[in-house]
Amino acid sequence: MVRILGFLVGLGFVFLTAWSLGFGVWAYVTDPPRPTVEHEFHEHPRHVSYSFDGPFGRYDRQQLQRGFQVYREVCAACHGLQYVAFRNLHDLGYSEAEVRAIADQWPIQVPSINPETGEPATRKAIPADRFPNPYANATAARAANNNSLPPDLSLITKARDGGPAYVESLLTGYQNPPAHLPAENRPGTGLHYNPYFANLNIAMPPPITADGQVTYAPGNPPPTRGQMAHDVSAFLAWTAEPSQDSRKNAGLWTLIFLIFGTALAYLAYQNVWAGKKH
Amino acid sequence: MSFPWAEDYRPTNPFMRWMDERLPLPRLVYNAVGKGYPVPRNLNHFWNFGVLAGLALVLQIVTGVVLAMHFEPSAAGAFASTEHIMRDVNSGWFLRYAHANGASMFFVVTYIHIFRGLYYGSYKAPREMVWMLGLVIFLLMMATAFMGYVLPWGQMSFWAAKVITGLFGAIPLVGEPIQTWLLGGYAPDQPTLTRFFSLHYLLPFVIAGVIILHIWALHIPGSGNPTGVDVKTPQDTVPFHPYYTAKDGYGAGLFLIALAVLVFFLPNFLGHPVNYVPADPLSTPSHITPEWYFWPYYAILRAFTVDFLFVPAKLMGVAAMFASILLLFFLPWLDKSPVRSGSYRPMFKLFFVILLADIFVLGWMGGLPAEEPYVMISQIATIYYFAHFLIILPILSMVERTLPLPNSISESVLHGEAEEAAPADLTGAAPAKA
Numbered sequence: 001m002v003r004i005l006g007f008l009v010g011l012g013f014v015f016l017t018a019w020s021l022g023f024g025v026w027a028y029v030t031d032p033p034r035p036t037v038e039h040e041f042h043e044h045p046r047h048v049s050y051s052f053d054g055p056f057g058r059y060d061r062q063q064l065q066r067g068f069q070v071y072r073e074v075c076a077a078c079h080g081l082q083y084v085a086f087r088n089l090h091d092l093g094y095s096e097a098e099v100r101a102i103a104d105q106w107p108i109q110v111p112s113i114n115p116e117t118g119e120p121a122t123r124k125a126i127p128a129d130r131f132p133n134p135y136a137n138a139t140a141a142r143a144a145n146n147n148s149l150p151p152d153l154s155l156i157t158k159a160r161d162g163g164p165a166y167v168e169s170l171l172t173g174y175q176n177p178p179a180h181l182p183a184e185n186r187p188g189t190g191l192h193y194n195p196y197f198a199n200l201n202i203a204m205p206p207p208i209t210a211d212g213q214v215t216y217a218p219g220n221p222p223p224t225r226g227q228m229a230h231d232v233s234a235f236l237a238w239t240a241e242p243s244q245d246s247r248k249n250a251g252l253w254t255l256i257f258l259i260f261g262t263a264l265a266y267l268a269y270q271n272v273w274a275g276k277k278h
Numbered sequence: 279m280s281f282p283w284a285e286d287y288r289p290t291n292p293f294m295r296w297m298d299e300r301l302p303l304p305r306l307v308y309n310a311v312g313k314g315y316p317v318p319r320n321l322n323h324f325w326n327f328g329v330l331a332g333l334a335l336v337l338q339i340v341t342g343v344v345l346a347m348h349f350e351p352s353a354a355g356a357f358a359s360t361e362h363i364m365r366d367v368n369s370g371w372f373l374r375y376a377h378a379n380g381a382s383m384f385f386v387v388t389y390i391h392i393f394r395g396l397y398y399g400s401y402k403a404p405r406e407m408v409w410m411l412g413l414v415i416f417l418l419m420m421a422t423a424f425m426g427y428v429l430p431w432g433q434m435s436f437w438a439a440k441v442i443t444g445l446f447g448a449i450p451l452v453g454e455p456i457q458t459w460l461l462g463g464y465a466p467d468q469p470t471l472t473r474f475f476s477l478h479y480l481l482p483f484v485i486a487g488v489i490i491l492h493i494w495a496l497h498i499p500g501s502g503n504p505t506g507v508d509v510k511t512p513q514d515t516v517p518f519h520p521y522y523t524a525k526d527g528y529g530a531g532l533f534l535i536a537l538a539v540l541v542f543f544l545p546n547f548l549g550h551p552v553n554y555v556p557a558d559p560l561s562t563p564s565h566i567t568p569e570w571y572f573w574p575y576y577a578i579l580r581a582f583t584v585d586f587l588f589v590p591a592k593l594m595g596v597a598a599m600f601a602s603i604l605l606l607f608f609l610p611w612l613d614k615s616p617v618r619s620g621s622y623r624p625m626f627k628l629f630f631v632i633l634l635a636d637i638f639v640l641g642w643m644g645g646l647p648a649e650e651p652y653v654m655i656s657q658i659a660t661i662y663y664f665a666h667f668l669i670i671l672p673i674l675s676m677v678e679r680t681l682p683l684p685n686s687i688s689e690s691v692l693h694g695e696a697e698e699a700a701p702a703d704l705t706g707a708a709p710a711k712a
Contacts, residue, residue: 002611003672010668013601016586016594021657022649023584033650055543083361151555155361158546172483176668215678240554243364243371250372250543258538262531265524272524276516277691278319 014110019113025270037185040180043170043195045162051236055252058245059238066216067203067235068092070228073214074207075153076107078145081131082240083154099127112227145192155234158240164233169196171229279435281500310493312683316515317522318503320691324398325501325522326529327391333530334384337537338395339482341377342426349429351475353468356431357556361678375545378539382548383537385571395631396609399618400502406610407495413606415488420572425474427475427569432553437566439466439474445579445599488513505690506618507683514687556591565647574637575599575631577656578663580648583595598660605667612667615675622681630671636662674702 051060068089071081086103094102109122125132133152135141141149157163162278177186177193187193189226191201211224221227238244287305289295298305309312321597348367357564363370390410395401401409429434443466447457462469474540500509508517518524539546568576582595605612619629638657643656649697684690 001615002608004329006605006608006612006668009601009605010664013664014600014669015661017598017657017664018580018589019586020581020583021654021661022498024654024657028654031328034405083358083365088365149563155554159551246546247371247542251538254538254542255535258531258535262528262535265491265531267526269524269528272520276319278320 011062028257037182038199041185041187041200042198043169043173044198045165048165048168048230048233049121049156050164050237052234052244054238054266055248058248060234061091062220063231063234064092064238065094066220066223067231067233067238069216070208070214070232071153071235073180074228075232076131076134077151078134078141078150078204080133080156082133082152083130084242085128085130087127087241091238096127103127103129106132108134111136136189146203149188153236153239155240163240164237166196167236168229170194170202170231170234171208172226173197281316281509281512281515282414283515285517287312287314289653299508310497311523312519313517315497315500315502315518316509316512317518318509318514318687319516319521320505320687321501321522321525322502322504323525323529324390325392326526327387327394328524328535330387330529331384331391333381333533334387335482335485335489337380338377338384339486341373342479342482345373345377346475346479350476351429351471353431353471353557356429356471358428358606372541376580377542379537379540379545381426382569382571383533383540384419385423387420387533389571392416393634396633398502398504399506399613399615399620399622401606401610402613402618403610404499405496405502408492409610410607411488411492411495413603415485415492416712418485418488422478422485423569423571425478425481427534428474429478430553431471431557433555433557433561433563434550434553434566436466436557436559437563438568439470441566442568443470445596447510448590448594448596458623502618504619504621505684505687506622507685507690510638510686511688564631567645570641570645572595572694573598573642574640575602575644577640577644578602578660580644581657581660583653583657598664599654602663609667609671613671613675617680617681617683623678623690624681625674625678626671629666629674632662633666636666681682 002017021142051057058181071079086099086106089099089102090096103125105229106125108125110125112121112123113119114121134150135144138149157167160166162169171272173196174192175195185200189203190201192205193200194202209230211222213225214223214228216223241247284305287298287302287308289298289304294304297303305314306643343361348359348370350356360374363374367372367373379624395409395412428439437459443457443460447453449456458464461467461471462473500515504511550567550569567573576599578598579595582591582598585591586594615626616625617623620630639659640656640663643652643659646652
């Protein structure tokens with residue numbers, strides 16, 4: 001009985017799927033899908049190598065400091081880092097006093113209240129504060145940016161396929177639209193052609209425009225556009241995953257421990273079963 | 279417990295004797311996973327995965343309970359509190375990555391466990407209840423994993439909640455009220471998040487309860503084995519402890535190594551980047567996809583693209599998706615072949631390999647966007663999936679010529695060698711022979 005009912009149900013599902021399949025095949029043959037403009041012009045992030053690639057790769061603090069400098073002088077005007085606190089900058093090798101100075105001199109102040117009147121006010125940042133947002137809210141951000149919202153950058157390298165390589169490709173990927181790009185996909189007013197961006201036209205104007213836009217401290221590589229884009233991408237990898245170095249260190253020790261323990265377990269298993277055919 | 283030669287619990291320690299007379303908990307453990315449970319001696323490594331699934335559940339509960347201490351189940355604060363766990367809670371990143379990847383590993387071992395059962399006929403008499411309780415556990419796992427994925431309130435969390443509850447909206451007449459009732463509103467919002475958090479905390483303990491029933495039902499006939507031949511003599515079995523505790527210890531080590539590689543070196547490999555964007559009800563992600571362990575079902579859901587008469591395609595997709603799992607409950611009565619193990623069923627073995635490949639194809643297609651030719655491929659794979667269980671297996675079990683079975687487990691193990699004709703060592707730890 002179960003088998004007869006099952007057989008009928010099975011035939012039903014097979015028929016209904018085949019019904020959909022038939023329409024799909026017919027449409028595929030008579031009107032094959034054309035590649036979309038995004039498929040044709042969109043480019044995947046370039047392959048970029050970083051000091052923190054692979055299980056043994058770690059952050060390069062000198063590079064992260066350079067990247068932080070690029071963020072402070074170029075990106076911070078429009079993009080927040082709402083999940084990162086000034087105190088986290090210790091990880092980049094800054095001293096206590098340097099962190100306090102960075103917070104104190106941060107161009108955007110932290111929302112607060114006037115202790116006398118209770119009126120809304122702002123105060124200077126302290127190390128315990130998270131990076132203050134450049135805009136009071138999303139509406140203000142859109143109003144100042146031609147109705148586009150500059151995303152918060154704390155997690156950007158984990159929130160995009162390709163991670164830091166995507167950010168680096170995007171920053172250096174601005175170019176003139178190709179001649180055969182259809183008119184409806186050409187950048188409109190206030191938009192810029194960038195093949196690494198999902199819909200090809202990004203509202204952000206090219207942020208890194210000239211070599212030497214940021215002045216690196218002596219002893220660092222020259223601040224070419226590629227170097228600045230590389231450094232700030234590494235910095236944003238750190239803001240997204242500040243625990244990466246301790247995670248990989250803990251991982252290596254954990255694996256050594258587990259492999260040793262599993263070897264012992266294997267020997268115990270062999271010992272218990274020795275001489276027992278199975 | 280299950281066989282007359284099962285070792286009886288005789289505590290020698292006076293405290294254990296005292297305890298056994300008042301609360302025979304040590305006796306229960308002894309009979310369940312100790313020397314009191316005789317197990318076929320010929321189990322291969324595929325029999326490790328039940329214990330590994332239990333281990334995965336324990337890891338999920340331990341990491342989950344601690345995560346819940348730091349998590350804030352509110353639409354405004356869930357995403358930020360997840361980042362708080364990742365950045366400010368001591369080893370919080372470890373807890374969260376272990377929990378997220380632990381869920382994936384839980385599904386890996388459970389899928390292997392299920393396919394072990396499918397190949398070796400573990401669903402057949404007298405183990406139908408074991409099989410069906412296992413499917414109940416699987417369904418509860420899927421519900422728990424889905425609700426847990428919603429909690430961080432990222433973009434994919436939000437849209438997964440919307441799409442999955444939307445499946446219930448496909449039911450005629452009562453669909454939309456049911457969807458609203460499940461969500462606690464017209465779209466996922468605070469009520470959805472709060473109830474999903476509550477249920478995500480509750481269901482693992484329900485799973486633990488059903489696991490107890492699953493093991494209880496298993497211990498009535500005892501474990502199956504790769505030959506599918508019933509246990510006949512004491513020679514066919516070894517006591518669970520130390521033989522299988524030692525083997526499972528080794529398996530658990532390998533499982534933990536695999537989990538550690540994911541947690542420490544590839545923590546976001548199985549996740550989707552879009553879920554690191556906070557939920558935004560006004561912006562639909564370009565490509566909504568569930569976690570990898572739901573991809574085969576997602577492919578079946580999306581295989582129905584054209585209405586048939588008065589039946590909308592969406593309803594067919596939802597019905598097919600639920601049917602793809604529910605039909606497994608009837609498997610013991612669909613496959614009536616008296617031979618349990620696929621090793622002695624040449625035709626079955628062939629179709630089993632096709633099924634395995636078919637489900638991999640479904641999973642692959644389920645993770646891709648709903649574009650051609652992916653949809654056509656998932657339609658062909660869906661046809662085979664239903665045909666395999668509902669048409670091929672029942673016919674096969676009537677017409678197939680099976681290979682001769684060994685007379686007993688010990689015969690298949692010893693290949694007629696008489697050297698180990700003595701009964702298996704019932705007292706447990708045999709001294710290792712050189």
